[in-house]
Amino acid sequence: MTPHPVRRPEAMDLGPARELLWSAVHQGDEHGAAAVVLDALESSGEAETVLLDLIAPVQAKVGTEWAANRLTVAQEHTATAIHERVIAVLAHRPESRGESPGGPRVTVACVDGEWHALPARLLAEVLRLRGWRVDFLGAHVPTPHLIAHLHRTGPRAVALSSSIPTHLPTAHMAVTACQAAGVPVIAGGAAFGPDGRYARALGADGWAPDARGAAAVLERGLDRPGPPAFQQTVEGLPHLADQEYTIVAATTHQLVKQTLADLEDRFEPMRRYTERQRRHTAEDLAHIVEYLATSLYVADEQLFTRFVLWTADILTARHVPARSLDPALDLLALQLKDFPRACRTLAHAREALAERTPLTKIPGPGKPA
Incomplete structure (x- = not known):
């Protein structure tokens, strides 16, 4: 069974909603943030649009404002926590249910040591909306536990997320381990470079710059790796x-x-x-x-x-x-x-x-x- 086809909503101006959501998370107002998101869902009728064109840009602004020293670490953590809880509210709305019991199965996880789980969570929700059966393992997944999960569930693919480049060596181990288990890997997140150069260097089977792109790659399908691909990955960094x-x-x-x-x-x-x-x-x-x-x-x-x-x-x-x-x-x-x-x-x-x-x-x- 293939995932649900994606409806393309008409262009919607979410600028005012982004300003309202930013104001709410900046002030630590969870109820206000939820109200903004649910109003946007009612107006657009498209949960994917709300996730990727409203919540994701505001979360990116949270990081920018922290870097500029206009948000404290505590404020940044609070804003992220509010977004996580609002996404949970959104995911349980009747309008947001898309996961199909007979849909293809995918595992979404962050590499070991990676605590920035929101990008992976956004992808997991988008895939559910498109009819995938998603196992979202969250942040900081040790590779042995990830592989044990793959053997138990047999997903069509693994979506591996990392935001911090210093986790690339660990990501490399996870990629090769998944491939050795016969499961292809799509990599995503800032750690892999804006053009996916590090995903390719580490032998990932696919890469995408954002959740929409990742969903499109997964819908096209990734080839299951065999021993030659695994060997090529191991030998792909001769400078080591x-x-x-x-x-x-x-x-x-x-x-x-x-x-x-x-x-x-x-x-x-x-x-x-x-x-x-x-x-x-x-x-x-x-x-x-x-x-x-x-x-x-x-x-x-x-x-x-x-x-x-x-x-x-x-x-x-x-x-x-x-x-x-x-x-x-x-x-x-x-x-x-x-x-x-x-x-x-x-x-x-x-x-x-x-x-x-x-x-x-x-x-x-x-x-x-």
């Missing part, structure tokens, strides 16, 4: 033979500790840091090393450079001197002088930082974006 990723990943704690100690001599303002500021600096350095390791894993210097420039913007928005990034990268390069790929990656990021004069700033409240 140089052991740079393995060693950098294994020595993250040591690299962070040494860089933190040396940075105090190189960056004079650090000598006046409070204990809290030093702790945050150590956390930032740990993220830098993790992203460096991930860049080595997928052999893409741009992944690391994008993260460093994003970090510079985050620091600037929080009135922290982003110029401290350059000496930190230099100190890491000194420790990794015998690792040519790591040194090239660090040098590329330093060059990109130097080209920002001054560093790009995220607009403050009331300023044009």
